[in-house]
Amino acid sequence: MDPQARAFVETINLLHDDMVKAVDGLTDAEINWRHPHLSNTIGILLRHVAGSERYWIVEVVGGRPIQRRRDTEFAGERLEKKPLVETLRAAQAEVTAILERLTAGDLTAEVQQTFRDVPRMVTKAWAILHSIQHTAYHLGQIQLFRKMATEGAAEQLRPGRKK
Numbered sequence: 001m002d003p004q005a006r007a008f009v010e011t012i013n014l015l016h017d018d019m020v021k022a023v024d025g026l027t028d029a030e031i032n033w034r035h036p037h038l039s040n041t042i043g044i045l046l047r048h049v050a051g052s053e054r055y056w057i058v059e060v061v062g063g064r065p066i067q068r069r070r071d072t073e074f075a076g077e078r079l080e081k082k083p084l085v086e087t088l089r090a091a092q093a094e095v096t097a098i099l100e101r102l103t104a105g106d107l108t109a110e111v112q113q114t115f116r117d118v119p120r121m122v123t124k125a126w127a128i129l130h131s132i133q134h135t136a137y138h139l140g141q142i143q144l145f146r147k148m149a150t151e152g153a154a155e156q157l158r159p160g161r162k163k
Contacts, residue, residue, distance in 0.1 A: 001099075001100050001102075002102055002103055002104050002106075002107065004104065004107055004125070005099045005100065005102040005107065008099050008128050008132065009096055009099050009100065011132055012053075012092065012095060012096070012099075012132060012135070013092070013096075015132070015135045015136055015139055016088065016089070016092045016135075018139055018143075019046070019049070019088065019135075019139050019142060020085060020088070020089075022042075022139070022142050022143050022146050023042060023046070023081060023084075023085065023142070023146070026042065026081060026146065026149070026150070027081075028078070028079070028080050028081055030042070030146075030149040030150060031043040031046075031079060031080075031081045031084070031149075032078050032079055033145070033148070033149035035145070035148060039074070039076075040074070040141070040145075041079070041145070042142050042145050042146065042149065043079030043080075043081070043084055044073065044074055044075075044076075044079070045138045045141055045142050045145070046079075046084040046085070046087070046088055046142070047073050047079065047084060047087065048070075048073040048074065048138065049088065049091075049134075049135050049138050049139075050084075050087045050088045050090070050091035051068055051070065051073045051091075052070075052073075052131065052134055052135070053091050053092075053095050053131050053135060054066050054068065054091050054094060054095070055068045055070075056127050056128070056130060056131035056134075057094075057095045057098050057099065057127070057128060057131055058094050058095060058098055060111055060113055060124070060127045061098055061099075061102070061106075061111075061124045061127050061128060062098035064098075095131075099128070102124070106124055107123065107124050107125040107128075108123055108124075108125065109123065109124050110122065110123055110124075111123075111124060111127070113127065115130075
């Protein structure tokens with residue numbers, strides 16, 4: 001495996017391990033807890049990360065269309081932790097399979113991509129780095145939401161709480 005691709009795989013694996021660790025021990029109720037001033041939950045973020053990684057790495061880098069419907073990742077229905085973690089692990093396996101096949105030449109190959117509503121040429125390495133940055137960002141949110149959603153912490157962090 002290309003050394004840079006190996007570094008990408010190792011980083012994604014660490015991020016996924018941290019994400020699974022962050023939700024370990026949480027109930028479905030805590031996975032669905034929503035801060036009164038925010039729209040996302042831990043469950044929504046898990047589903048979104050899996051969809052985003054599959055899009056950027058499986059579709060953009062790997063060239064395999066996945067028929068992503070991004071807006072459905074943010075639907076507000078009640079979610080269950082176990083299938084979300086399974087979906088996240090399945091996305092990780094798909095992403096790893098794509099990355100393990102990449103060569104140094106593949107990483108510098110350019111693909112046309114619309115990013116922030118602007119069509120542009122990006123390297124496959126850029127798309128992978130973007131995906132990793134995006135996953136890390138949402139991992140931080142999940143870790144914070146865990147603290148806010150767990151019993152006791154939610155009351156301590158509740159806006160307008162009387163001290």
